[in-house]
Amino acid sequence: MMMHQRYPLPWLFLIFCLLAGNGELHAGHPALNVSMLERSTDGWQWLAPQARFAEEATPHEHPQQVLSSAALRWQKVSDAVLNVGFGPPRYWIHLSLHNPEATVATRIIEVAEPLYDDLHFWVLRDNKVFAEARMGDRIAFASRAITYRHPSMSLDIPPRTTVDLLIRAHARDGEHDPLPLRLWTSEGFQAGMQLDLLIYGAYYGAIVILLLYNLLVFASTREQVFLWYAVYLTSFLAWNFVYRGFAFQYLWPESPDWNAGAVAILVPLALAGLTAFSWSLLDLRRQTPWLFRIALILTLAALIHIPMALLAPETGLFASLNPLGLVLITTLLIAGICIAQRGNTTARIYVAAIGCTFVGTLPYYFTAFGLLPANMLTIHAINIGSALEFLLLALALAHRINSLKTEKLEAELLAHATLKHSAEALEEKVFERTSELEQANRSLHELAVRDALTGLYNRRHFNEVVQQELARSRRHGKPAALLLLDLDHFKKLNDLSGHLAGDEALAHIGQLLSSFARRSVDQAFRVGGEEFALLSPEADEENVERWAEQLRLRIDTTNWPHPGTPQGHLTASIGVALSQPGDTLESFYTRTDRALYRAKQEGRNRVIRALSDT
Numbered sequence: 001m002m003m004h005q006r007y008p009l010p011w012l013f014l015i016f017c018l019l020a021g022n023g024e025l026h027a028g029h030p031a032l033n034v035s036m037l038e039r040s041t042d043g044w045q046w047l048a049p050q051a052r053f054a055e056e057a058t059p060h061e062h063p064q065q066v067l068s069s070a071a072l073r074w075q076k077v078s079d080a081v082l083n084v085g086f087g088p089p090r091y092w093i094h095l096s097l098h099n100p101e102a103t104v105a106t107r108i109i110e111v112a113e114p115l116y117d118d119l120h121f122w123v124l125r126d127n128k129v130f131a132e133a134r135m136g137d138r139i140a141f142a143s144r145a146i147t148y149r150h151p152s153m154s155l156d157i158p159p160r161t162t163v164d165l166l167i168r169a170h171a172r173d174g175e176h177d178p179l180p181l182r183l184w185t186s187e188g189f190q191a192g193m194q195l196d197l198l199i200y201g202a203y204y205g206a207i208v209i210l211l212l213y214n215l216l217v218f219a220s221t222r223e224q225v226f227l228w229y230a231v232y233l234t235s236f237l238a239w240n241f242v243y244r245g246f247a248f249q250y251l252w253p254e255s256p257d258w259n260a261g262a263v264a265i266l267v268p269l270a271l272a273g274l275t276a277f278s279w280s281l282l283d284l285r286r287q288t289p290w291l292f293r294i295a296l297i298l299t300l301a302a303l304i305h306i307p308m309a310l311l312a313p314e315t316g317l318f319a320s321l322n323p324l325g326l327v328l329i330t331t332l333l334i335a336g337i338c339i340a341q342r343g344n345t346t347a348r349i350y351v352a353a354i355g356c357t358f359v360g361t362l363p364y365y366f367t368a369f370g371l372l373p374a375n376m377l378t379i380h381a382i383n384i385g386s387a388l389e390f391l392l393l394a395l396a397l398a399h400r401i402n403s404l405k406t407e408k409l410e411a412e413l414l415a416h417a418t419l420k421h422s423a424e425a426l427e428e429k430v431f432e433r434t435s436e437l438e439q440a441n442r443s444l445h446e447l448a449v450r451d452a453l454t455g456l457y458n459r460r461h462f463n464e465v466v467q468q469e470l471a472r473s474r475r476h477g478k479p480a481a482l483l484l485l486d487l488d489h490f491k492k493l494n495d496l497s498g499h500l501a502g503d504e505a506l507a508h509i510g511q512l513l514s515s516f517a518r519r520s521v522d523q524a525f526r527v528g529g530e531e532f533a534l535l536s537p538e539a540d541e542e543n544v545e546r547w548a549e550q551l552r553l554r555i556d557t558t559n560w561p562h563p564g565t566p567q568g569h570l571t572a573s574i575g576v577a578l579s580q581p582g583d584t585l586e587s588f589y590t591r592t593d594r595a596l597y598r599a600k601q602e603g604r605n606r607v608i609r610a611l612s613d614t
């Protein structure tokens with residue numbers, strides 16, 4: 001009910017009263033027939049259309065003098081709500097109330113504006129003070145007869161009597177809030193108060209739930225934007241609680257001075273909360289750096305009002321704070337529009353939300369400057385706008401959570417893909433490196449077991465291979481054959497043809513042995529300076545001597561020049577032996593070496609088989 005505009009009805013009602021002859025002239029002013037209210041379904045009506053008002057001519061005029069004072073220039077009220085805006089600090093308001101009935105009429109006079117500084121009510125009957133009350137933002141709440149956030153007074157109008165209601169409205173800084181003056185039946189007033197509490201209870205309850213929800217989301221996500229939104233909601237809630245008179249009624253009824261200063265403290269805080277939230281939600285610093293700077297300066301300018309309100313609460317801070325707030329909200333709105341134009345969905349929802357506050361705030365300014373008539377809709381527009389704003393901002397945050405989730409998912413997918421790629425690359429690298437290492441190891445091993453000059457296996461490898469072969473031979477019972485070959489008169493080759501020629505001859509024998517050891521299992525070694533070995537596993541026992549002879553003959557017939565031998569070419573002496581079950585490397589080698597020794601002894605260039613073999 002309180003949110004609805006009832007502006008045209010009182011006018012119709014007044015015209016009806018006048019036409020029906022129910023109104024009468026009193027003190028030169030038409031009196032309002034209060035009995036008509038009984039038939040009204042809402043139980044209330046605006047009083048301003050029946051009222052007249054005048055600027056106080058001399059300070060502290062007595063109410064009895066006011067009606068007869070010639071100094072006062074009475075004016076009719078043109079709207080449902082008296083709205084004088086900026087002006088001198090005190091105004092008189094007068095209206096006459098007539099009870100035509102034979103019974104007492106109980107009525108409530110309410111000023112639906114909780115923050116008016118000082119409202120002094122006098123009810124005069126026959127120019128004598130019949131009832132009096134003083135209420136307002138600067139008068140302790142406890143002194144009120146009716147415990148309600150709006151200054152209200154109950155009035156019993158005797159039967160068939162006309163009384164004069166005089167109100168002195170005092171705004172210390174000369175900035176007069178609209179004065180929504182209403183006349184109620186007592187039943188209508190009770191119902192209206194309950195509805196008012198219900199609406200505001202639901203409104204504040206919704207903000208508190210939103211606030212707690214955002215704090216919880218902040219606790220779990222650690223996303224700053226939710227904290228700033230919570231700060232904004234808290235400061236807005238606190239401001240509205242004071243602005244609508246609840247704080248004065250419930251929190252500090254004995255502290256009118258503090259009540260007046262609290263609004264000047266909470267408005268800058270709410271503006272700062274909104275700036276911080278917008279900055280965090282839309283990344284204003286990067287997206288619109290210039291507008292961000294302007295918003296920052298305006299916010300700081302607003303915050304300066306806090307110490308001013310604490311130090312000097314009477315200095316009319318709202319004359320500068322109100323335009324500052326409007327310019328700041330406009331700046332944030334423009335910043336939001338700029339970002340929204342780049343296709344940012346969160347910014348689009350933000351613009352709609354701030355747009356609601358903007359539109360909701362405009363009536364406050366327009367009525368303050370007299371550009372718009374004050375009524376219940378314009379008075380509550382800021383609450384309606386902010387309710388829509390909070391809903392839309394919650395939507396913007398939900399969108400923000402969603403984008404964060406998508407961003408996180410995308411980042412996780414990217415990280416997973418990168419990780420997989422890195423793991424594969426690493427695996428490939430490890431494989432490559434392992435192969436290279438294996439190759440290097442093989443090369444190193446080859447280098448370690450090969451003789452550089454001839455390319456044959458060296459003595460160390462020979463020892464290992466012979467031991468393995470002896471073990472294998474023991475397992476299978478098949479003997480291995482060992483040939484030890486020593487070039488004849490090699491010293492002389494070195495001496496006569498030079499060391500280099502000696503090396504070439506050794507390399508030649510290396511190649512010859514490699515090609516001679518045809519069977520894949522046969523292996524050739526250089527076991528000493530000019531001494532070589534051939535190992536043949538699972539040897540053909542019968543033909544082993546012939547096999548050695550073939551080797552000797554091949555060297556002999558190669559005709560490699562050697563000026564130091566009787567034949568004039570390179571020859572070799574060979575000792576050959578078969579392994580025996582009890583053989584060790586030493587015994588096997590020594591036996592073969594003895595055969596070689598004998599070959600040397602018996603004239604060289606020959607094959608001698610070890611004695612034990614035969």
Ligand SMILES: Nc1nc2c(ncn2[C@@H]2O[C@H](COP(=O)(O)OP(=O)(O)OP(=O)(O)O)[C@@H](O)[C@H]2O)c(=O)[nH]1
Nearest residue numbers: 486487488489490491492494499500502503529530
């Ligand atoms: N050019 C060259 N000569 C080597 C190498 N290793 C050993 N010799 C030489 O081989 C010669 C071996 O000589 P000896 O052990 O006296 O035997 P020999 O002269 O072959 O006489 P017999 O074995 O009794 O026929 C030495 O002069 C060594 O210097 C080598 O890598 N290159």
